[in-house]
Amino acid sequence: MKLYNFFRSSASYRVRIALNLKGVSYQYIPIHLRRSGGEHHTPAYRAMNPQELVPTLEDGGRFFTQSLAIIEYLEERYPEPPLLPRDPADRATVRSMALGVACEIHPLQNTRVVSYLRDVLHHGDEDVNAWIRHWVTLGLAALEQQVLAVPQRGRFCFGTTPSLADIFLVPQLYNARRFGCDLSVCPTLVQIDQACCALPAFADAAPEKQPDAE
Amino acid sequence: MKLYNFFRSSASYRVRIALNLKGVSYQYIPIHLRRSGGEHHTPAYRAMNPQELVPTLEDGGRFFTQSLAIIEYLEERYPEPPLLPRDPADRATVRSMALGVACEIHPLQNTRVVSYLRDVLHHGDEDVNAWIRHWVTLGLAALEQQVLAVPQRGRFCFGTTPSLADIFLVPQLYNARRFGCDLSVCPTLVQIDQACCALPAFADAAPEKQPDAE
Numbered sequence: 001m002k003l004y005n006f007f008r009s010s011a012s013y014r015v016r017i018a019l020n021l022k023g024v025s026y027q028y029i030p031i032h033l034r035r036s037g038g039e040h041h042t043p044a045y046r047a048m049n050p051q052e053l054v055p056t057l058e059d060g061g062r063f064f065t066q067s068l069a070i071i072e073y074l075e076e077r078y079p080e081p082p083l084l085p086r087d088p089a090d091r092a093t094v095r096s097m098a099l100g101v102a103c104e105i106h107p108l109q110n111t112r113v114v115s116y117l118r119d120v121l122h123h124g125d126e127d128v129n130a131w132i133r134h135w136v137t138l139g140l141a142a143l144e145q146q147v148l149a150v151p152q153r154g155r156f157c158f159g160t161t162p163s164l165a166d167i168f169l170v171p172q173l174y175n176a177r178r179f180g181c182d183l184s185v186c187p188t189l190v191q192i193d194q195a196c197c198a199l200p201a202f203a204d205a206a207p208e209k210q211p212d213a214e
Numbered sequence: 215m216k217l218y219n220f221f222r223s224s225a226s227y228r229v230r231i232a233l234n235l236k237g238v239s240y241q242y243i244p245i246h247l248r249r250s251g252g253e254h255h256t257p258a259y260r261a262m263n264p265q266e267l268v269p270t271l272e273d274g275g276r277f278f279t280q281s282l283a284i285i286e287y288l289e290e291r292y293p294e295p296p297l298l299p300r301d302p303a304d305r306a307t308v309r310s311m312a313l314g315v316a317c318e319i320h321p322l323q324n325t326r327v328v329s330y331l332r333d334v335l336h337h338g339d340e341d342v343n344a345w346i347r348h349w350v351t352l353g354l355a356a357l358e359q360q361v362l363a364v365p366q367r368g369r370f371c372f373g374t375t376p377s378l379a380d381i382f383l384v385p386q387l388y389n390a391r392r393f394g395c396d397l398s399v400c401p402t403l404v405q406i407d408q409a410c411c412a413l414p415a416f417a418d419a420a421p422e423k424q425p426d427a428e
Contacts, residue, residue, distance in 0.1 A: 050359035051314060062303050065360075066317065069309035076302040088290040089276050095283035100265060102313075103280065107321035116348070127335060134330070145264035146279075 001026040004048065005055035006033050006040075007210035010106055011067040012055040013171035016205035018071040021162060022078040026057075030212035033111060068102055071164060083164045094158045097146055097165035101172045105139035108132075109175060129179065136172075136181045143169070144186040155195040162196060170196050174207065215240040218262065219269035220247050220254075221424035224320055225281040226269040227385035230419035232285040235376060236292045240271075244426035247325060282316055285378060297378045308372045311360055311379035315386045319353035322346075323389060343393065350386075350395045357383070358400040369409040376410060384410050388421065 003019065003026045005012030019026055031039045031054050039045060040052045048063040049056040057064040057073075064070045075083050084091045107113065109132045117123045117131060147157050147165075157165035173193045176183060183190050196202045207213055217233065217240045219226030233240055245253045245268050253259060254266045262277040263270040271278040271287075278284045289297050298305045321327065323346045331337045331345060361371050361379075371379035387407045390397060397404050410416045421427060 050363070051318060051353075051356040053318070060303065062307075064303070064306045064310065066310040066313040068317075069306045069313055072309055073302055073306035076305065088287055089274065089278075091290065092278045092283045092287035093276075095286055096278065096280040099280040099283055099316075102317050103282075103321050104265060104267070107317050108327065113322065116345070120348075121335070121337065121341060121345075123335065131330070131335075134334075139265075142265040149264070 002029055002058040003027070003055055004029045004031050004045070004058070006031055007207045007213045009033065009054045010110070010171040010175055011053070013174065013205055013207060014067045014167050015055050015057065015070050016210075017167045017170065017202055018074050018083065020201035020205055021081065021083065021167075022074055024074065024078060028211055030210075031055075032212065068098060068164075071167065075164075081161065083162070083167065085158065085163070090158065093146075093150070094163045094165045097143060097157055098168040100139060100143050100146065101168040104142070105136055105172055106175075108135040109179065132179045133181050136176050136179065137185055140172070140176065140181070140183070140189060141185040144189055147188055147192070156192055157189075162199065162201070166192065166196050166202075169193060170202055216243055216272040217241070217269055218243045218245050218259070218272070220245055221421045221427045223247065223268045224324070224385040224389055225267070227388065227419055227421060228281045228381050229269050229271065229284050230424075231381045231384065231416055232288050232297065234415035234419050235295065235297065235381075236288055238288065238292060242425055244424075245269075246426065282312060282378075285381065289378075295375065297376070297381065299372065299377070304372065307360075307364070308377045308379045311357060311371055312382040314353060314357050314360065315382040318356070319350055319386055320389075322349040323393065346393045347395050350390050350393065351399055354386070354390065354395070354397070354403060355399040358403055361402055361406070370406055371403075376413065376415070380406065380410050380416075383407060384416055 001024060003015060031045060033040060040054055046052055049065045051065060055067060057070045064073055084094055114128055117128050150158055154160035156162050157169060169189060170193055173189065215238060217229060245259060247254060254268055260266055263279045265279060269281065271284045278287055285297065298308055328342055331342050364372055368374035370376050371383060383403060384407055387403065
């Protein structure tokens, strides 16, 4: 199994955590998003990933894209330990938390969107940072409420073991700190993040631990 | 089962298609996104959906949010007809197509993001329309490539029956047309859209057919 990814990419970070939790070993292939105009824009990479985004997982001669699709694939191929609860209603709750990050926060703060704000719409640091903080704070505050609404809360987003929701939360909080976002809106998420980062599967997936870290 | 939704919301439209494909009847509860400052911002609605977004599905006393999580829930509760292939690698391919819409296109053109561009960053129609067209065209062109790469192509995004990917495609093409986007980048997707819209499950879910349509 090969993971084409970038140390700082949030979507790459999610897949690294999932691979570690599943105990699946993989070959790390760095794709630098800024070097040589972006290695994700080369024809060779585009052939694997038409969206020209990281990560891409190669397994059994197939190329898989979109972090959530990759993690659901890992969950189906390697059911233990489970990253989703058993009950369909609980599974929906956990997936909704992950999607709250994947659809409502991350797309608005990722590199290409920020570049468009700067390069095409000519916004400076103040506007760009306010934009990022607006969407990150709004999304994290909503996720905090979703997590608090879980009956029989444990140390993680849903219950007593890490799930898909935690896999999406931790890289998003990493980004939120990078952008100086106000985390006082989500004290429970900050506690969950600490619980996660104490686990080797999460700690070993951190950007600064990767071979291409700068 | 109750679906709190808005006729023109793309995420609502996806869930309506899925419910129709599964043959599940539901009560339609309109949540108007502009009336009275947005009915999705009321405390009563927020208690069901902390993200203050549509749709929300109520089933068995539980409230489900995020269209993809809702549709995966329906898939698990009502397996027939399947909206995902059986093979894990194929499932990942279909989910990746849906996520290409859910994470890379729709979040950048939804109402609250467009409002921020207008009201906070003071962009006029020209900038806003260029922004929308940029992300929609980029995302649809990538999805076209993903679909063309499917071995043994059928009439739909993946094979000969409608899947999760088609459920995400059709509302996105509806939006693309509303915004005057150039669809010449995705002739295959346009053909698939026609095949889908010929089916009652898709046709009956269209915005103009809903009780709250304007």
